[in-house]
Amino acid sequence: MITKYKINNSEHSITFCKKNNLNLISNAILKSQSDRNILFVYDRNVDKSLVNEIVGELKITGCNIHLLECSGNKKNKSEKLLFKILDMLIKFKFTKRSVVLSFGGGVLGDVAALASCLYLRGTYYFCIPTTMTSIVDSSLGGKTAINYKGLINAIGSYYHPTNVFIIENVIKKIPKREFLAGIPEIIKCGVIDNYKIIKYLKNNSKAILSRRIKNVFELCNLTLLSKIKHFKDDIYEKNQRLYLNFGHTFAHAVEMATEKIFKDEKLRHGEAVGIGMLSEIFYANRKKSKIYNVVFNLLRDFGLPTSLDKNLIKKNNTKLQNEIYHFIFLDKKKISKNPRYISLKKLGRPSIQEIKDFDFLNDTISKIILDR
Numbered sequence: 001m002i003t004k005y006k007i008n009n010s011e012h013s014i015t016f017c018k019k020n021n022l023n024l025i026s027n028a029i030l031k032s033q034s035d036r037n038i039l040f041v042y043d044r045n046v047d048k049s050l051v052n053e054i055v056g057e058l059k060i061t062g063c064n065i066h067l068l069e070c071s072g073n074k075k076n077k078s079e080k081l082l083f084k085i086l087d088m089l090i091k092f093k094f095t096k097r098s099v100v101l102s103f104g105g106g107v108l109g110d111v112a113a114l115a116s117c118l119y120l121r122g123t124y125y126f127c128i129p130t131t132m133t134s135i136v137d138s139s140l141g142g143k144t145a146i147n148y149k150g151l152i153n154a155i156g157s158y159y160h161p162t163n164v165f166i167i168e169n170v171i172k173k174i175p176k177r178e179f180l181a182g183i184p185e186i187i188k189c190g191v192i193d194n195y196k197i198i199k200y201l202k203n204n205s206k207a208i209l210s211r212r213i214k215n216v217f218e219l220c221n222l223t224l225l226s227k228i229k230h231f232k233d234d235i236y237e238k239n240q241r242l243y244l245n246f247g248h249t250f251a252h253a254v255e256m257a258t259e260k261i262f263k264d265e266k267l268r269h270g271e272a273v274g275i276g277m278l279s280e281i282f283y284a285n286r287k288k289s290k291i292y293n294v295v296f297n298l299l300r301d302f303g304l305p306t307s308l309d310k311n312l313i314k315k316n317n318t319k320l321q322n323e324i325y326h327f328i329f330l331d332k333k334k335i336s337k338n339p340r341y342i343s344l345k346k347l348g349r350p351s352i353q354e355i356k357d358f359d360f361l362n363d364t365i366s367k368i369i370l371d372r
Contacts, residue, residue, distance in 0.1 A: 001015075002015050006232070026058050077110060095120070096122065100116040106131065111144075128170070143156065152256060166220060247277035
């Protein structure tokens with residue numbers, strides 16, 4: 001299955017690869033009119049047999065491949081990895097027609113895409129996402145970035161992959177927690193845009209949890225079509241694309257606060273988005289509304305957190321409250337002194353609003369995120 005879409009008259013694709021269909025990757029690269037020089041940037045934690053399969057398939061078609069193994073953890077979403085990739089491109093004299101191919105999660109994809117954007121003002125970029133969050137969210141839409149001086153996505157640009165490859169064998173091997181962490185990004189698209197996604201999650205939960213590939217592919221495609229609808233005519237996030245940030249004002253604050261206090265990643269990004277969606281619905285409606293219950297019940301049904309873990313909160317209540325509040329005001333979407341968030345009072349009817357009631361903001365952090 002191949003889903004095609006256009007950005008500024010340039011064609012892009014999402015290719016769903018079943019077992020033994022890895023030749024679709026090499027075929028797409030050959031069709032792109034590249035010079036067949038490929039920098040294959042992959043996460044050292046991915047299955048090496050898959051790395052070898054992909055490299056072997058590319059070599060059959062006469063591609064010249066340079067390998068760069070690196071860590072895909074959040075700490076590596078930095079200028080250090082960015083310049084490591086750029087140094088490789090310079091060292092091997094890559095051209096504008098050369099290819100950067102990433103094989104990893106959202107961190108690796110973001111940095112590899114940014115390097116591809118910056119080198120000679122743009123080379124071909126292809127992506128094989130390996131986490132559920134990167135499959136249904138970060139691999140598509142062209143957002144590229146590194147974190148800098150404690151700020152998430154502080155330095156970046158917009159650069160769309162020529163092709164995203166979603167591979168059955170990759171999905172089957174995603175660790176359970178990483179697989180589930182992608183579900184909130186899917187729920188997000190369902191409640192802001194296409195309720196069919198919510199119905200599909202409810203009606204096919206067992207098939208999705210058991211990773212029946214037909215159902216997972218269909219769910220991913222529904223989600224990505226919703227995402228394309230929001231960004232294809234609003235690449236730079238001036239209007240409707242902003243709705244895809246639903247849950248993220250609070251989610252990023254929770255991520256940054258927990259990492260600052262505990263010096264470690266305690267939440268996956270998708271898990272934080274789930275908590276962030278509940279927080280933004282509660283803040284917008286001033287109560288636990290019908291939409292709140294839809295999201296809450298889906299998160300619970302898929303075994304996802306609806307607030308921070310009690311063991312994390314213990315002895316850190318006040319500190320977490322203050323840090324989350326502080327980081328909300330550093331959110332990059334704000335255009336005045338007040339941060340912005342995505343308000344959702346009716347299914348499919350998101351709106352961009354400013355946070356102005358600071359007392360209720362504190363109540364939201366306390367009652368929803370800290371579950372006090």
